[in-house]
Amino acid sequence: MSGDVILSTIGVTKRFGRFFALRDVTVAFNRGSLTSIIGPNGAGKSTYFNLLSGALSPTTGKIFFEGRDIAALPQHTFAHLGIAKSSQITSVFPELSTVENVRIAAQARRVRYNFWTPRARYIELIDKAQALLEVVGIAHRGDLPARALAHGEQRALEIAMALASEPRLLLLDEPTAGMSPVETRTMMDLIAGLAAKRTVILVEHKMKLVMGISQRLVVLHHGEIVAEGTPDEIRGNDTVRRIYLGGRKF
C-alpha cells in the first residue's frame, strides 16, 4: 500500500535527559487514511503526538509534511501548514462562548493582525463557526460559555476548532478519554465521518475502539515501533498480543 505519503517521520528520537521517550521511529502516513497509534501507557504515544503537532521538537530525526521538514518549526505555524490537533487534555477558551471559540480558530487563517475592523464584520467566520458546531453536533450550545459544556461536548468543540483551520491532517490524542460509553460512540462515529474527507492520525490507549475504523495501526512500546499493519495483521500479531494485551484474546 504505497499511496501518496502526507506525513512521515524518519529516525525520530526524543530524549528527556537520559530517558528515551522515543527511539528511532520511522513511519509513513498515507494521504486520506485513518491511522491509529496504539500502545500501553508510557509507550511514548503522547510524545509522538506532540512531535507531530509541533508542541515538541525531536532530539534527532526528521518529520516531513508534504515533503517539507517541519521538525523545527514553531508550533503556531502548524495550523497554517494544514495540521490541526485536539490534545488529550481538553483545551478550549473557557470564558468565551462556544461559537466564539470556533470563530477565533477559524479567524487564524483569515485575519490576524487587524486592530480596527469589528470582528462581527467578518460574517463568513461566524457562519463557518456555526456550521462546524453543526458538524460536531453542538450547534444548539453555541451561545453558552465553553466552560458550561459537558466534557464530551468540550471535546467535540475542540474538534470543531481543529477543523476550523481546514486541516489536511487532523491529529487526535485520545479523543474519548474520560467519556461515557454513549459519548464515546458519538465521538467515534464523528471521527469516522471526518476521516472520509481528510487524513486522520489517532492516538489511542484503548485498542478495541480503533480497530473498526482504522485502515492502519502503529503499535508503540517503550518508545519503539513493535508492529505496524492493518487491523487484521495487528490482531494476529503475537508480539502485540503479548506486550499490549497481556496475552488476552480480543
Next chain:
Amino acid sequence: MRPLSLALTAQRARDGTDALTRRRVLIAALFLGVFPWLMPYKALAINVLIYGLYAVGFNLLYGYLGMLSFGHAAFFGTGAYGCGIVVARWGKPWFLAIPAGVFSAAVVALAIGYLAIRTRGIYFAMVTLALAQCVYYVFFQAESLTGGENGLRGVNVRSISLPGVSLNLLRPTTKYYFILFFVVVALWIVSRILASPFGAVIEAIREREARARACGYNVAAFKLITFVVSGALCGLAGALNAIHLSTVPIESLVYETSGLAVIMSLLGGTGTFFGPFVGAAAFLLIQDLTALWTEHWQLIAGAVYMIFVLFFPRGIWGSVLEWLYR
C-alpha cells in the same frame, strides 16, 4: 427573560455585539462630559480622567491579555517626562509634546516588553518591576534633562490656539475638556481594538495560551504588540498629567505608581471596558474624601480594597455587570 437568553445577553456583551457595547465610547463620552459637576472640584475630575486612562491602558494588558505587570509606572513616567522635556527644555508646542510622550513610552514598552514577555506569571511581574526600576534610575540620574529628584518643572502649556479658538488651560473646566478629548479618543481606540480580530485573539491567549498557539497565532507577537499598545496608552496618560500639573514629579516613575494601576483595575473590575475607569474614580474619591479628616487615609483605602478583593473579586463594575446579566 429566560435564563438562557440572559446568558446570551451576557455573552453578546462579552463579544461586543450588543447595542450598548457598540456604543460604549459614546456612553463614556456623554457621562464624562457631565462628570466634573458630579465631583467635589474640577481638579479631581481631571485626575480621574488621567488615572482612568492609565488604568485602562494597564487593563488592556492585565484584564484582556492576562499578564500582570508591576512596572507600568515606567510608561506613565516616560510619557510624562517625554512630553514635559519637549515643552520645558526644548520649548516646543503641546501638539508635538504629547505625541513625543506617547512615542517615548511606546519605545520603552517595546524594550521592556521584549525582555519580559519571555516570562509569565509572578516572574513577569518581577521582571517588569525590575526593569521599571531601571527606568526610574535613568530618569533620576539624568538630572540636567529631567530635574532628577526635584522633578521636571516648567511644563507650562497655558493656552492652546486652534484655528478659530483659543483655549485657556488655566481654567479648570477648559483643561478638563482638553484632556477629555484625548481620553475619549484613546477609549475609542481601545474599544476598536477590543472588538477587532486582534482583541479576540488576546482574550483567547488569556484563556488558554497553548490553544491559541495551536490555532495558529504567534502568541509572542500578540503579547509584545499588546504590551506596547498598553504602554503607549499609559504614556498618553502620563503626558496629559504633565500638562495638567505643569510639572513632572519623580514619583511618576516609582513603583507605587505601578501599584496604583493594579489597585484601580482590581477595584473597578479587570477585563471589563469601564471597570478600570470606575476603579480610578472610586480610588481617587476615597483618597480625596478620607484625606480631609485623617492623614492615614491609606488605612481606609486599603480596607476598602481588601473588602473588594475578598468579597467582590470582580470589582465594582464587574459586580454591577454580574448583577445585571447574572
